[in-house]
Amino acid sequence: METHDVVIVGGRLAGSAAAAALARAGRDVVVLERGRLPSDTLSTHVLFSAGIEEVRRMGALDDLLALDPSYMRGIQLHMGDDVTVRERWSPEGETDYVLCVPRTIQDVVLADAARRAGADVREGSEMLDVLWEGGRAAGVRYRAADGEVRDVRCRLVLGADGRRSTVAARVGAWRPYRGSLNGRGLVFRYLDDPQAGTELNETLMQWRDGTSFCMVFPSAPRPRTVALVMGPAADVPRARKDPEGTWAEFLRRHPGFAERIAGATNVGKLRSTNDVSAYFRPSSGPGWALIGDAGHFKDPVIGQGQRDALWMGRTAGEAAAAAIEDPAALDAALRRWEQLRDEECLAAYHLANAETRIAPQPPALVEIARRAQGRGAPDLGDLFQRTRTQQEVLTVPRLVGGAVGAMARRPRQALSILRASIPDLRTDLAVRAEARAGRFRSTRVVTGSEHPGWTWPAAPTRRDPAPATPSAGTAASDARVAAARVPAPAPAAAAPTPSSPTTEVPA
Ligand SMILES: Cc1cc2nc3c(=O)[nH]c(=O)nc-3n(C[C@H](O)[C@H](O)[C@H](O)COP(=O)(O)OP(=O)(O)OC[C@H]3O[C@@H](n4cnc5c(N)ncnc54)[C@H](O)[C@@H]3O)c2cc1C
Numbered sequence: 001m002e003t004h005d006v007v008i009v010g011g012r013l014a015g016s017a018a019a020a021a022l023a024r025a026g027r028d029v030v031v032l033e034r035g036r037l038p039s040d041t042l043s044t045h046v047l048f049s050a051g052i053e054e055v056r057r058m059g060a061l062d063d064l065l066a067l068d069p070s071y072m073r074g075i076q077l078h079m080g081d082d083v084t085v086r087e088r089w090s091p092e093g094e095t096d097y098v099l100c101v102p103r104t105i106q107d108v109v110l111a112d113a114a115r116r117a118g119a120d121v122r123e124g125s126e127m128l129d130v131l132w133e134g135g136r137a138a139g140v141r142y143r144a145a146d147g148e149v150r151d152v153r154c155r156l157v158l159g160a161d162g163r164r165s166t167v168a169a170r171v172g173a174w175r176p177y178r179g180s181l182n183g184r185g186l187v188f189r190y191l192d193d194p195q196a197g198t199e200l201n202e203t204l205m206q207w208r209d210g211t212s213f214c215m216v217f218p219s220a221p222r223p224r225t226v227a228l229v230m231g232p233a234a235d236v237p238r239a240r241k242d243p244e245g246t247w248a249e250f251l252r253r254h255p256g257f258a259e260r261i262a263g264a265t266n267v268g269k270l271r272s273t274n275d276v277s278a279y280f281r282p283s284s285g286p287g288w289a290l291i292g293d294a295g296h297f298k299d300p301v302i303g304q305g306q307r308d309a310l311w312m313g314r315t316a317g318e319a320a321a322a323a324i325e326d327p328a329a330l331d332a333a334l335r336r337w338e339q340l341r342d343e344e345c346l347a348a349y350h351l352a353n354a355e356t357r358i359a360p361q362p363p364a365l366v367e368i369a370r371r372a373q374g375r376g377a378p379d380l381g382d383l384f385q386r387t388r389t390q391q392e393v394l395t396v397p398r399l400v401g402g403a404v405g406a407m408a409r410r411p412r413q414a415l416s417i418l419r420a421s422i423p424d425l426r427t428d429l430a431v432r433a434e435a436r437a438g439r440f441r442s443t444r445v446v447t448g449s450e451h452p453g454w455t456w457p458a459a460p461t462r463r464d465p466a467p468a469t470p471s472a473g474t475a476a477s478d479a480r481v482a483a484a485r486v487p488a489p490a491p492a493a494a495a496p497t498p499s500s501p502t503t504e505v506p507a
Contacts, residue, residue, distance in 0.1 A: 014292025
């Protein structure tokens with residue numbers, strides 16, 4: 001049987017970043033990617049500076065910039081009719097701009113960087129099952145690009161296979177231990193920007209109008225641009241039924257957004273989803289770990305998933321590379337890594353949860369933004385750049401000052417503003433307390449951040465790994481497939497329970 005140090009399942013952001021880190025550290029890595037790149041995946045592609053720095057570390061930034069992206073050098077934030085904040089970004093390392101490169105072209109660059117670092121990236125290769133030895137993950141069974149089912153032995157299986165992670169299902173970590181229901185829907189389309197070449201084309205723009213957010217992300221290659229509306233989840237079925245009617249309604253409801261993209265050409269069809277609930281899964285165990293969306297996801301409203309997937313891939317890869325020889329040290333290193341991931345992602349998770357609440361903008365926040373107008377220096381944009389956490393940007397004195405200022409501006413509504421501000425302040429204090437406590441895999445709900453009603457679909461069932469087509473050397477491969485056959489899928493009623501590790505490495 002083939003043997004490698006690490007098998008990574010999934011070859012986009014998290015998988016490529018982990019593969020590059022491991023291969024650079026001299027580890028022998030195979031990446032199994034079910035799809036063939038270039039291929040699309042549902043995303044709005046914004047990559048903040050910290051994510052761009054991760055791409056630089058992978059040695060892939062020059063190739064990304066060669067795709068002729070627009071450079072977003074600042075943010076323009078509109079809050080209602082009369083508040084507009086314009087800011088430059090805080091730089092992260094050498095980067096002071098933000099990109100939005102479609103995944104069809106970006107992910108090829110990342111996979112190529114992993115290959116250049118020395119990883120063996122196998123496209124068209126679908127992982128079917130995790131193999132076990134003495135209670136440890138010890139390899140995977142996969143269907144190769146030629147249709148043959150093969151087994152690979154390894155010291156570590158890294159699941160970088162996204163939200164519907166088969167690795168998570170096979171290692172018994174399918175069901176997250178905490179999560180939050182998103183109330184927002186996401187509807188977007190590509191177009192060619194009439195403002196190409198102007199300062200507007202170098203600006204990430206967001207309108208917070210009523211209960212909706214509208215955004216414009218200049219993309220790649222120029223003048224491609226993403227125009228996005230995140231309103232109530234109920235917008236999504238309407239947009240699917242009547243795309244152009246719903247888009248026309250968005251433009252009527254949000255005149256600033258409509259003005260920004262007026263005159264756009266080459267306008268593509270609408271894309272949409274309202275299936276973006278946030279979660280944390282247990283993400284490390286004996287011989288396995290989950291990186292990227294496979295282990296943790298938060299609402300794309302704050303555009304942090306790509307950055308975090310790259311960060312998780314690199315840091316998990318580095319942690320594993322240093323301990324790969326010793327199973328106990330490897331498991332301990334990945335458990336520490338999981339704790340570090342939670343510390344890294346918790347504030348952004350809560351911020352994203354807050355941003356998915358379908359409600360008018362909190363008066364205290366509008367007042368804070370009003371006071372930040374005209375400064376130009378980095379401030380609220382740090383929430384997206386992750387230079388500072390929400391709690392560091394929106395300090396308690398600033399929140400209290402915002403609420404008091406809003407009450408002074410509208411004395412007749414002072415009582416309702418006070419009533420609206422107190423729960424937000426309470427949630428903020430609970431988030432601070434949680435960050436200080438540093439609990440591991442905490443299931444304690446932070447009221448006000450984690451929206452109830454969150455459900456989880458059934459785990460993917462095991463599929464019959466018989467080869468799709470007979471291949472050369474049929475007798476030998478048929479015998480191997482027969483030996484590798486796994487039990488039939490569990491009946492539907494049992495499906496929500498994570499599948500148990502049952503497939504032992506064949507002797
Ligand atoms: C609608 C939407 C918009 C978003 N917009 C943004 C944004 O603007 N900015 C941002 O930063 N983030 C955004 N995100 C989040 C971002 O897309 C994800 O966080 C990111 O793609 C995670 O990368 P990943 O490598 O972990 O997983 P993925 O990108 O999901 O890649 C997983 C890979 O695993 C492969 N795979 C799955 N199963 C198997 C298997 N059994 N065998 C082999 N391969 C397998 C898949 O083919 C896939 O290529 C958005 C997400 C959504 C849903």
